[in-house]
Amino acid sequence: MRYTLRDYLRLAEIGNRLRGVFDLWNYREIVFPAVEEYSESIRKGTKFAHNNEFYVICPDATSRIIRDFNNGEARIYYISEVLDGEIHGVWEAGVELIGGREPDMYVEVPSVLITALESLGIEDFYIDVGSVKVWEEATRGIEPFREEVRRALLTRNFGIIESLPISAGRKRALWRLFNFRGKRSGVEKLDAIAELLGDERVFLDFGTVRPLPYYTDVIFEVYSPRLGKPLGGGGEYLVGNKKAIGFALDLGALLKLYRGRERKRQVLTGEPGEVYRRARELVKMGIPVEVRP
Template structure:
C-alpha cells in the first residue's frame, strides 16, 4: 500500500478549488452540510473505513450522499458538501457535490446540471462534456428478457457489448440493444430527456444511453462528466428518492479537478506605507467593503 504524495502547494490548491466551488454552490442557493468524520455503522451508509470500538462498529469518512439520504428524509432542501471519502482504506478521495431534495422533476434535473456547469466554469474549466443516460429506458428495453438483466447492466458498466452479444436472445433484440448502447445525440424521442436537454441548451451536454452509474439508489436519469484531458470521469450524479420525494445530486472528483484547474489571480488592492496603523486601518476598511487587499510592509 502507498499513500499519494502531495506537496503543500497541492493542498493549498485543493483548498482554493474548494473555496471557489463553495462560492458557486452558494450563489445557486445551496447550504453547506458538514458531517463528523466518524459515523455509527449502518447498512444505509455506503463506503467508509470500518472499525470496531467499545463493542460497536463505526465508519470513518463514508459516502456523503448516503448520509444525506439517511439524515434528511423529510426536508425539501438544497445542500452541498466538500469532504474526503474513504472506501475501506486509509487513502481517501476528496469530493465536492450537491443534493437537491424535493421539487419539480424536469426543473430539478436542469438546475443540477446547470449548477455542475457553473461549478466547473468557476474553476476556469471550460473543456468538458456531460453525458445523460436513463436507467428506465434500459429497464423498458430489456422487458421480456429480464432474466439477463445482470448481464446487460454488466455490459453497460464495462462498456463491453460483447457480453450482450453472447446472450441467447434474438438477433432483432440484440440489434435494438446495440443501437441503444451506442446512441449519443441531442434528441432521443424520450420526452423527459429531450425536454431536459432543450432547457439546458449547452453544446457540451448530450444524451448517451450507454451511460450508467453502478449505484443502488439511482432511479432513472443519471449523468457523467468527462474531460478530454483525462481518461476517466471527473464527476457524475443522478436522481433518487427520499421518503417518496424526488432528489438529485452529483459529486466532483477534486483530485481530477486539481489536474484541470486553471488558477486565476484575483486582483487585489495593494496597500503600503510607513505608518503600520494607517496601512492596516485602510486595509480593514476595504475588506469591510468586500475589496480584496494585499498589504505590503
C-alpha cells in the same frame, strides 16, 4: 491518492471557488462527521470496529443524506473526502437538490455543474445524460440478466450481452441503446432536459451508467477530452418520498485541469496601525487585500 502540501493548497483554492458558485445558486453548505455508525444503507467508507461496534470513516455523502434527511426541501452542498475501503480517498464537491419540481430540477442541477466548471476556467467538457428507466424497460422480460447487462455497461463490454442466451433481435435492440449518443433520443423526459439546458456540450447517451445503486432514473457524467477519467457525475434519487438530484465532482481530477486564477486584490503598504485599519475597512466591504508592511 497522495497529495503534496501544494496540492492541498490548490484543492482548497478549487473548493473555495466552487463554494462561491454554489452560494450564488442559493445552496447551503453541510458538514459531515468523519465517522458514522455502520449501516447497510451507507455506501463506501472504510469500515472499522470499536468497542464491539462497527463504524465507517468518510462514507459516500449522498447515501448519508438519503438515510438521515427528513426536513422537507433543501438545496445543500458539501466538500469532503470519501474513502472506499482504503486509507486514502477522493476529495469531492457535491450538490444536492431535494424536493425540487419537474422539469426545473433536472435543468437546475446540471446548470450549477456547468457554471461550477466554468468558474475554474474549465470550458472544454461535455455532459452525457442517461437513464436508468430506459434500461429497465429495455430489459423487461429478461430480468434475470439485468445484472449482466449492467456489468456490460459499467465495463463498456458488449461481449457480455452478446454471450447471453437471449434472442438476436433483443441483442440488436440492446446494441442500439448501448451505442446511442446524440441530441434527441425519442425519450421525452431526456429530450426536454437537453433542450432546456441549451448547451452544445450536453449529449444524451444511453451508455452512461453510474455504479451506485440509489439512482432512480436520470443520471449523468461529465468528462474532459484532456483527462482520461470522469470529472464527476450524479443523478436522480429518492429521499423518503421526495425526488432529489445531485452531483459530485472529483477535486483530484479538477486539480489536473485547473490552471489557477489570480484574484485581484488591493495592495496596502505603510505604518502598521494605519494600514491594518484600512485593510479592515476594505475587508468589511468585501474587497480583497494584501498587506505589505
